[in-house]
Amino acid sequence: MPVNGYGDSKPDEVKMTEVLLGLGSNLGNRQETLEQAWKEIGGLPETQTLRLSRFYQTEPVGGPPGQPEFLNAVGVIETRLPAQILLEQLQEIELRLGRVRKEHWGARTLDIDILLYGNQIIATPTLTVPHPEMLLRRFVLEPAQEVAAGSVHPETGLTLREHDRIAKQSGKGTSKNRD
Ligand code: AMP
Numbered sequence: 001m002p003v004n005g006y007g008d009s010k011p012d013e014v015k016m017t018e019v020l021l022g023l024g025s026n027l028g029n030r031q032e033t034l035e036q037a038w039k040e041i042g043g044l045p046e047t048q049t050l051r052l053s054r055f056y057q058t059e060p061v062g063g064p065p066g067q068p069e070f071l072n073a074v075g076v077i078e079t080r081l082p083a084q085i086l087l088e089q090l091q092e093i094e095l096r097l098g099r100v101r102k103e104h105w106g107a108r109t110l111d112i113d114i115l116l117y118g119n120q121i122i123a124t125p126t127l128t129v130p131h132p133e134m135l136l137r138r139f140v141l142e143p144a145q146e147v148a149a150g151s152v153h154p155e156t157g158l159t160l161r162e163h164d165r166i167a168k169q170s171g172k173g174t175s176k177n178r179d
Pocket residue numbers: 087111112113114115125126127128129130131132
């Protein structure tokens with residue numbers, strides 16, 4: 001028997017939204033950075049981490065020669081934070097972890113993208129969801145289909161499993177599994 005006077009649920013209760021995040025690092029101790037970022041994401045208010053993919057090593061495309069390989073992962077979280085607030089919180093984590101301490105603050109070593117936010121389509125000056133490049137990047141699609149194969153891309157209506165298969169057939173991009 002509910003004792004809070006609201007019946008089964010509070011009228012102002014905000015439902016958890018499932019969110020897909022892309023994490024990447026190509027400087028410093030990449031694995032440690034990604035693991036720490038995931039831990040800090042789990043510590044955000046009103047947020048719970050659900051699943052994290054394996055780490056995928058990706059050769060950088062373009063850029064100067066000798067650039068270190070990227071380490072990428074995709075994670076699924078549940079949160080009550082609105083998308084814009086979540087973005088700001090993730091940017092704080094990027095700033096905290098994503099710099100190498102040298103003489104001055106060095107290059108950013110951590111990138112966190114909001115790939116999907118429930119089935120919402122968001123287009124503001126600071127936030128575009130679904131992430132516009134997620135379907136073009138094998139290093140996103142492969143780990144994404146590992147942890148959220150059945151999630152539907154709200155603009156295409158296709159699942160991430162289907163998108164991963166399409167990307168594989170077109171043979172674009174390279175990535176290798178690290179674990
Ligand atoms: P970058 O660090 O190059 O990935 O770019 C970060 C900028 O992209 C931030 O200033 C965000 O406001 C903007 N942005 C737009 N859409 C997204 C998204 N879906 N996830 C993360 N950042 C985004």
